[in-house]
Structure formats: C-alpha cells, structure tokens
Amino acid sequence: MKRLFFVFAFIIPLVIHAQTLKTDVLVIGSGDAAYTASFQSFKSGVKTILLTQKEQLDLDKITATHKVFYQDFLKRETENANSLNIAKPKPDRKKPLKVTVDSTLLLNVINNTPYTEIKRSGNGWEIKLAKDKTIKARILVLADNPDKLMGALKIASLNPASSSTLNYTENIYRTTVTSVASAGASFLSLYSLLIPDEENLLYIDKDQFEIGRAAGATAAYAAFFNTKTSLSNLKSIQGELLAYKHALMPFEDIKPVDSNWLAIQKVGVTGIIKAEIKQKKAYFNPEELVTYDEIKQPIKDYYYKAQIWFDDHQHIPINLENTISLVCYVGNKSVEATKAELQKRWNKNYKFSSKYDLKKVLTRREFAVIINEYLKPFDVVNIDKTGRVIR
Incomplete structure (x- = not known):
C-alpha cells in the first residue's frame, strides 16, 4: 500500500x-x-x-x-x-x-x-x-x-x-499538487x-x-x-x-530516479531548503553545502523548540554533528542512538557518496534527507490554504 x-x-x-x-x-x-x-x-x-x-x-x-x-x-x-x-x-x-x-x-x-x-x-x-x-x-x-x-x-x-510561478515571498507553493515543468519553475496549488x-x-x-x-x-x-x-x-x-x-516541486536537477527524490520533494514543499530560481527554472542544487542562515528561520517557523536551539547555537557550521544535535533536541531523540542509526544508513540506505563524518558540513541533499527522516516536517506539520504553518 x-x-x-x-x-x-x-x-x-x-x-x-x-x-x-x-x-x-x-x-x-x-x-x-x-x-x-x-x-x-x-x-x-x-x-x-x-x-x-x-x-x-x-x-x-x-x-x-x-x-x-x-x-x-x-x-x-x-x-x-x-x-x-x-x-x-x-x-x-x-x-x-x-x-x-x-x-x-x-x-x-x-x-x-x-x-x-x-x-x-x-x-x-x-x-x-x-x-x-x-x-x-x-x-x-x-x-x-x-x-x-x-x-x-x-x-x-x-x-x-492555472499554474503559478514559484515565488518564495509567498507560502502558497506549500499547497502544490503538481509541478508544471512545461511552464518552467511553476506549480499548481490545490486551491x-x-x-x-x-x-x-x-x-x-x-x-x-x-x-x-x-x-x-x-x-x-x-x-x-x-x-x-x-x-x-x-x-x-x-x-x-x-x-x-x-513531482510537487519543479526542481530541474532532481529526477524521480534519484535515490533521495522523495525526501527532497517533501523538504522542498516545506521551504526549509529553497531552490535557486535561474532563467525561469528552479534548481535545488543538491550537492552545494547547506548554510546556517538559509535553514535557521524556516526551521524555527516549523518548530517552537528550534527557536531555543538556534539561540543556543549561534552561527555554527551545519555539519553532521550539529544537525544531529538539532534534530534530537527538536524531536526528543537520543543523540547516541541517532548517530549509530545514521552511520548504519549513510551509504547503504541513503546512498550518499560521502563518508560518515561528524565534522563534515552537510550538502543540501544530506541535510534534506536527515530533516525528512527525523523531523518529518512535510508529514506532521499542517498548513492552511495560504501555506502558513499551523502550530
């Protein structure tokens, strides 16, 4: 099923x-x-x-x-x-x-x-x-x-x-029910x-x-x-x-054959990681490094507890160790158990090409998969008809 x-x-x-x-x-x-x-x-x-x-x-x-x-x-x-x-x-x-x-x-x-x-x-x-x-x-x-x-x-x-052009100044993209590749970086809202x-x-x-x-x-x-x-x-x-x-989000560089396609689509819908709009197309840029500034506010918007974590962790690199700290604090999970789980799944389940390294700054792909796996923002956080997070 x-x-x-x-x-x-x-x-x-x-x-x-x-x-x-x-x-x-x-x-x-x-x-x-x-x-x-x-x-x-x-x-x-x-x-x-x-x-x-x-x-x-x-x-x-x-x-x-x-x-x-x-x-x-x-x-x-x-x-x-x-x-x-x-x-x-x-x-x-x-x-x-x-x-x-x-x-x-x-x-x-x-x-x-x-x-x-x-x-x-x-x-x-x-x-x-x-x-x-x-x-x-x-x-x-x-x-x-x-x-x-x-x-x-x-x-x-x-x-x-009619479809709408992807525009992150509004949250309506979170209500997408299909990407419209024929119209470039566009999507169709359910509404x-x-x-x-x-x-x-x-x-x-x-x-x-x-x-x-x-x-x-x-x-x-x-x-x-x-x-x-x-x-x-x-x-x-x-x-x-x-x-x-x-596809719900019109990411030009992420195809369904990608082993992380589902996680990237789900996190993309939330806007926790946003695409780059270039020449009327949307690029997720999965292999670029994720930055503190791009994920701070979106995660705080989704989770109250994330506000405390970011207050206690100012301008730090988003490496694997800090990301584990974040998801465990917000999601009430064991740090050691999460580390062991991720090490086991890193290459076998998630098909990452990199080595498991706690000090490694994560790519946007890796961060999206971890956030989707341990915080599940797409699955557990509701939004209204305008795409605003309901908490």
Whole structure:
C-alpha cells in the first residue's frame, strides 16, 4: 500500500449496453490532460469513465515526453479482464490503509462519443449521450470545451486551473499538487484547481499533462471518501501523487530516479531548503553545502523548540554533528542512538557518496534527507490554504 486511498485496478474497453452508467469520476476530453486525469483517478482507487470526443489517440502523433505514459495506458487498456471473475472484498473506507482491490474499480473508456447535455444531478452530474444513454457521475473532470457546461450552470465564464510561478515571498507553493515543468519553475496549488461555489467539478486545460494528474488524484479523493471537492485534504492528495513519483516541486536537477527524490520533494514543499530560481527554472542544487542562515528561520517557523536551539547555537557550521544535535533536541531523540542509526544508513540506505563524518558540513541533499527522516516536517506539520504553518 502506498498512501491513504490507494488501490489498483484493471482497465477494460467499455461497450455501452445499459441505459444509465454510474461511475465515481467522469473525465471528458481527448487531450493529454484527460488521459492523465482518468489514469490517475483509477489508479487512486475509484471507478472512472473516460469519455473522449475523438478517435483513440495515435501514439505516433504524440511527443516523446508523453509517449511512455500513453504506452503504459494503452497496454493496460487491452489487458485481459479475467480477474473480474474473482470475488474480492470492497475497500474498507474506515481503514483506508488496508483497502484491497475491488473488481468493480475499473477504468472504462468510451471513445469518440459526443454528449448532448450535461447537468447537475443532486451533488453529482448527469451526462446524456446519443440513443438515450446516460452517464451519472459523482465527480466531473472537464478537459474539453466548457460551453455546454456553462449553459447548464448559467454562468458566463469558466476558467481552467492555472499554474503559478514559484515565488518564495509567498507560502502558497506549500499547497502544490503538481509541478508544471512545461511552464518552467511553476506549480499548481490545490486551491487553484478547486472552483469556488462549484462542488465536485474540476476544469482543466486539455493540454496540461501535469495538471491532469493532480485533477485525477483530487477527484479520486473526493469520490473515495464520499466528500466534496471543497473538503479535499491537501496532505493526502500530495502524498498520493508523490507515491506515484509525480513531482510537487519543479526542481530541474532532481529526477524521480534519484535515490533521495522523495525526501527532497517533501523538504522542498516545506521551504526549509529553497531552490535557486535561474532563467525561469528552479534548481535545488543538491550537492552545494547547506548554510546556517538559509535553514535557521524556516526551521524555527516549523518548530517552537528550534527557536531555543538556534539561540543556543549561534552561527555554527551545519555539519553532521550539529544537525544531529538539532534534530534530537527538536524531536526528543537520543543523540547516541541517532548517530549509530545514521552511520548504519549513510551509504547503504541513503546512498550518499560521502563518508560518515561528524565534522563534515552537510550538502543540501544530506541535510534534506536527515530533516525528512527525523523531523518529518512535510508529514506532521499542517498548513492552511495560504501555506502558513499551523502550530
């Protein structure tokens, strides 16, 4: 199990027989965003229908960047569905860490099928297709022309979720649900994805590959926990996306294959170590040495006890010994036990290339891994909608 509302599923092509199809999440669209949203939604454990408005995507016509994703998508779409004959228990919503595969949790794809009407149906949605066929969905992700939707909602305009440029003068980056590499050092805040006064609706640009993943995870969260999109839990959605190796922070120099990728992403979201913004790209600079001045205030912002430690340790080098002292004081841990633990894990678990040395000034990579391991600021410290730390 990875995080909170994870289950895995199989994909089968959908042939419409019933008059009314019911699903947790309906994704409408034919571009990059629609495919990634639907794929992430079903991977996150809810029944999903993708309603495309054109023929199935031609792999020869897409960019190399997206080809790996689509190859995986189309391979799974044609997998044998024999597992549907196996009786499996339904997910236990009260104990989400122990959910199991439910044979009804499938991604169904309806290709090249226009819809004639879209409207609210209770807290969900009703979409009418040709020949008196209907889809009822709890959550709608629209990655297509919104004209019919705007008419149904009686609104004059509807803007797709938009990304923001990484800017450390504000804390909103802590609410990120995806990095947007196509826009440089940019990210999407969860609260830019949610639409005020419009529950259970997400509207995204059809070409935004990264935003599609965030929309899929957010829709799946609301469906799985039977809640409204406005009540989305930021940390749960962030954790879900990280578990699938989807970056939250747009670090140009830290890739998912990096053995410390997860720790750096988590610490990066907190802002305890900040990226360098250069030529509209964000660089974590993992091998540069960490400095006292850059980490002092951010750690104090996260932990009351850190204020006392920094008052007692003025302008010291951030070497391994002092970092152990910091995490042990703030986290109420044994210094000797922590030293022994780190020495054992240094090269074997953390894959650091350096030698374990208490007097060694740490790199930003090493410091991020230790802070993530022993203080867990991303996991245990809550923030509000503006990214402000709640203590």
